Amino acid sequence: MVDNLIVPNEHEDVRTNEGVWWRHSVSGGLAGAISRTCTAPIDRIKLYMQVQTTKTSIYDNVSYMLQNGGIRSMWRGNAVNVMKISSDSAIKFTLYEKVKHYIRIERNTTQQEMSIGERFIAGAIAGTISQTTVYPFDLMKTRLALQTTAENKGLMNLIKNIYTKEGMRSFYNGYTVNILGVIPYAGIDLALYETLKKYLNSERTDKHPNNLTLLVCGAISSALGQIITYPCSLIRTRLQTQVVEKEEPRTKIAQRPISRDKTLQIVKAIIVNEGFAGLYRGLLLNLLKVVPAVCISYIVYEYSIRTLGVSMS
Numbered sequence: 001m002v003d004n005l006i007v008p009n010e011h012e013d014v015r016t017n018e019g020v021w022w023r024h025s026v027s028g029g030l031a032g033a034i035s036r037t038c039t040a041p042i043d044r045i046k047l048y049m050q051v052q053t054t055k056t057s058i059y060d061n062v063s064y065m066l067q068n069g070g071i072r073s074m075w076r077g078n079a080v081n082v083m084k085i086s087s088d089s090a091i092k093f094t095l096y097e098k099v100k101h102y103i104r105i106e107r108n109t110t111q112q113e114m115s116i117g118e119r120f121i122a123g124a125i126a127g128t129i130s131q132t133t134v135y136p137f138d139l140m141k142t143r144l145a146l147q148t149t150a151e152n153k154g155l156m157n158l159i160k161n162i163y164t165k166e167g168m169r170s171f172y173n174g175y176t177v178n179i180l181g182v183i184p185y186a187g188i189d190l191a192l193y194e195t196l197k198k199y200l201n202s203e204r205t206d207k208h209p210n211n212l213t214l215l216v217c218g219a220i221s222s223a224l225g226q227i228i229t230y231p232c233s234l235i236r237t238r239l240q241t242q243v244v245e246k247e248e249p250r251t252k253i254a255q256r257p258i259s260r261d262k263t264l265q266i267v268k269a270i271i272v273n274e275g276f277a278g279l280y281r282g283l284l285l286n287l288l289k290v291v292p293a294v295c296i297s298y299i300v301y302e303y304s305i306r307t308l309g310v311s312m313s
Contacts, residue, residue, distance in 0.1 A: 022094075023305060023308040023309070025089075025090035025091075025093055025094050026090070026304070026308065027093070027300075027301050027304035027305040027308060028089035028090055028092070028093035028301060029085075029086035029087070029089050029090045030086075030300060030301075030304055031089065031296070031297045031298070031300035031301035031304060032082075032085035032086050032088070032089035032297065033082045033085060033086045034296055034297075034300050035085075035293050035294075035296040035297040035300070036078065036081050036082055036085045036293075037075075037078060037082060038292065038293070038296055039289050039292055039293045039296075040074065040075045040077075040078040040081065041074035041075065042285060042286075042288065042289040043081070043145070043289065044065065044074055044075075044076065044077070044145045045058060045061050045062060045065070045282075045285060046282040046285045046286050046289070047142060047145050047146060047237060047282075048061045048064075048065070048146065049061060049281055049282035049285065050233075050234045050237045050238065050281055050282045051146065051237060051238055051241055052281070053273060053274060053278075055281075058285060068148050068149055069148070069149040073149060076144055076145050076147065076152065077140075077141045077142070077143075077144035077145035079155070080137055080140050080141045080144060080155060081137075081141040081145075083137055084134045084137030084138055084141060087130075087133070087134045087137070088130045088131065088133075088134045089130075091126075091129065091130035091133055091134070092126045092127055092129075092130040092186070093126075094126075095125065095126035095129055095130065096122050096123060096126040099121070099122040099125050099126060100114060100118070100119070100122045103118050103121070103122065113198075116191045116192075116195050117191075119187075119191035119194055119195070120187035120188070120191040121187070123186045123187045123188075123189065123191055124182075124183045124184075124186050124187040126186065127182045127183065127185070127186025127187070128179060128182055128183055128186070131178065131179065131182045131186075132175075132179070135171070135172055135175055135178065136171040136172065138178075138240070139170075139171055139172070139173060139174070139240045140155065140158055140159065140162075140171075142237055142240045142241065143158060143162075143240065143241065144158060146241060165243070166243060170243075173239050173240050173242065174235070174236035174237070174238075174239030174240045174263075176263070177232050177235050177236050177239065177263050178232065178236045180232050181229035181231075181232025181233060181236070182229075184225070184228060184229055185225040185226070185228070185229040186225075188221065188224060188225040188228065189221045189222055189225040192217075192220065192221035192224065192225075193217050193218060193221040193222075196216070196217040196220060196221065197213060197214070197217045200213045200216065200217065201213055214298040214299060214302060215291070215294060215295050215298065215299075217298075218294035218295075218297065218298045219290050219291055219294050222290050222293075222294055223287055223290050226283070226286060226287065226290070227283070227287075230279070230280055230283050230286070231267075231279040231280065233286075234270075234279060234280070234281060234282070235263060235266055235267060235270075235279075238266055239262065239263065239266065242262065267279075
């Protein structure tokens with residue numbers, strides 16, 4: 001849901017806005033893939049903590065994973081995650097720039113700086129569409145990451161089992177609560193990042209922000225977005241891990257289909273059994289991932305986009 005920590009700049013192609021979309025896509029995909037691979041072990045530990053109903057330490061989870069798969073198991077599910085992040089970044093960056101372009105057209109001006117509200121809207125639209133497109137990858141990544149070595153039979157086997165036993169709809173388990181988190185997160189992350197970057201860079205004569213500015217802006221915007229929307233991420237993860245058998249053809253009028261909407265039940269169970277803090281299980285670990293992930297993501301993106309010939313406005 002809210003794992004994408006990379007945001008496009010206010011770039012303008014020297015020829016036309018319409019000519020830079022693929023550059024944003026390639027740069028965003030590359031930055032997302034590299035960042036996600038570097039921080040994959042932290043993400044897998046976080047997933048384990050999110051699905052547990054009893055309090056365990058980071059050490060306990062790391063020891064368990066190493067004993068049941070070795071060091072390589074810390075990257076289990078990363079290949080699918082890289083596909084998801086790269087696709088999500090490419091789609092989101094492209095749509096974000098497109099929406100900003102159309103907002104400027106509606107205002108009948110391309111020169112006036114966009115407000116934080118307009119950036120929020122553009123970010124929310126781009127984030128919602130991109131997450132809807134790549135959501136099945138997120139579900140498969142979660143299930144692969146939580147499998148033991150004995151259970152792990154590969155991606156194609158997982159896809160076949162989900163489709164055969166649970167049905168096509170199960171690829172979108174937890175989608176609704178995911179979108180409830182994506183809209184504010186994408187809006188906050190995209191809007192706050194660009195706003196902070198422009199503010200901190202306003203006194204510089206060089207148009208390009210330095211690496212420290214990028215890191216500070218990225219860390220603050222991502223951390224705030226995650227804190228606000230983290231409960232949605234945790235509930236989504238628990239919904240994704242639930243296996244709901246595909247409904248059999250009904251032979252009796254009184255027979256009812258199995259209910260899949262367990263969001264409210266999960267929230268209630270967490271609060272009753274784990275307390276309100278249970279909704280934030282694993283948050284600290286997720287925040288510790290922000291600095292390295294943002295540092296890698298933003299710097300790779302900025303340098304990639306410049307290498308591909310897009311200059312900042």
